[in-house]
Amino acid sequence: MKVMGLSRLVLVNPQKFPDAQAAAMAAGATDILAAAQVVSSLPEALSGTVLAVAMSARRRELATPALWAREAAAEMVAQTVHGDVALVFGNETAGLSNEELxxxxxxxxxxxxxxxxxxxxxxxxQVMCYELRLAALNPGLPPEISGAGLPATHDEIEHFVTHLEQAALGCGFLDPASPKRFTLRMRRLFSRAVLEKEEVNILRGLLAALEGKGKFRP
Amino acid sequence: MKVMGLSRLVLVNPQKFPDAQAAAMAAGATDILAAAQVVSSLPEALSGTVLAVAMSARRRELATPALWAREAAAEMVAQTVHGDVALVFGNETAGLSNEELxxxxxxxxxxxxxxxxxxxxxxxxQVMCYELRLAALNPGLPPEISGAGLPATHDEIEHFVTHLEQAALGCGFLDPASPKRFTLRMRRLFSRAVLEKEEVNILRGLLAALEGKGKFRP
Structure with missing residues (x-):
């Protein structure tokens, strides 16, 4: 839950708490265990909340209609403008009783x-905390790649494609009478690749060397 | 992974396999372990796939741009029309190397x-398998509640609201000179609740009893 940015844990009648095994398994998130609130009943845990969502894998008699996890997370996050919301899990063995639900x-x-x-x-x-995190905050763009270089400009790419075409003609790979769609295909391929400046220089250097023309200088 | 409908597991150089602890922890999904393919290198594992997606928590030098889990799942599912796709995880301790990535x-x-x-x-x-499941199949509506009764009809609800209004007037709760918005509010409340036939009968029975009018008969 801490990995997904949640911090408030309420335990209802835990068998054993605090517990050394729980602390060991918290893998660094011991602050959450230390701040956990222990209560003796579910009504006490839910007191003051504006929405409680029970997780259950089983169909229930006389329950309200179920939501899928993703919709439930969206509704919980929407209700936080009105107050605290709670996500309620039963224990591993028995889950939640109908009365708790x-x-x-x-x-x-x-x-x-x-x-x-x-x-x-x-x-x-884990799945629910992940859904809550995504519902609560648009994660934005994935982080930039630290090693990524500057993107090649349109002109640099055009010069490279022209270079490639001339090299293909020069070595006899491409028949000038029937070039087919070589250039179009190459342009498409390298357009998908979103070339960086440095990559264009490397490719042109390689081409120049393959052509026997010595070093390429940008 | 079996809970999310996935079945094909490929292990690259496992330290120990088959392994009694793994079987015990599979909690019934031993068929997946039994069918797991063991290979000696990542290229062997990825051979024949049309898309491999590496999971990594760390930013990498010279990597391609990262996708968020949800987008990656959508792309993987989309690519399955072309062939097998692979989701690649490193081990718990070291994750994936730059070379593997x-x-x-x-x-x-x-x-x-x-x-x-x-x-x-x-x-x-677990999170990725969940995202793959949702990307692969629209889960449709959540399952019907087995104990749910037939919805009350419009007329049944109207009769109930009228009954409620008359009861409120009859007991003096509601002033006929100034009914305010009692009926409108009650209608709104019970409309949100999506009343069932049986619930309407219970509520009208309760009203009749409170009014001292004996039993309500639908």
């Missing part, structure tokens, strides 16, 4: 393989 | 909390 205004399911649907609680928590 | 046409990241970004490999696999 009935205390939550919504319940959500993760769409799984109907023939093999047993997601453990840690995996379900 | 360079063999993959794309790389993907899971958007995480930049201040605490260490997702373990099992959690990353």
């Amino acid at each position: 009935a205390q939550c205004r919504r319940w959500a399911m993760i769409p799984v393989n109907p023939d093999f649907s047993s997601l453990n609680v840690a995996a379900a928590v | 360079a063999q993959c046409r794309r790389w993907a990241m899971i958007p995480v909390n930049p201040d605490f970004s260490s997702l373990n490999v099992a959690a990353a696999v």
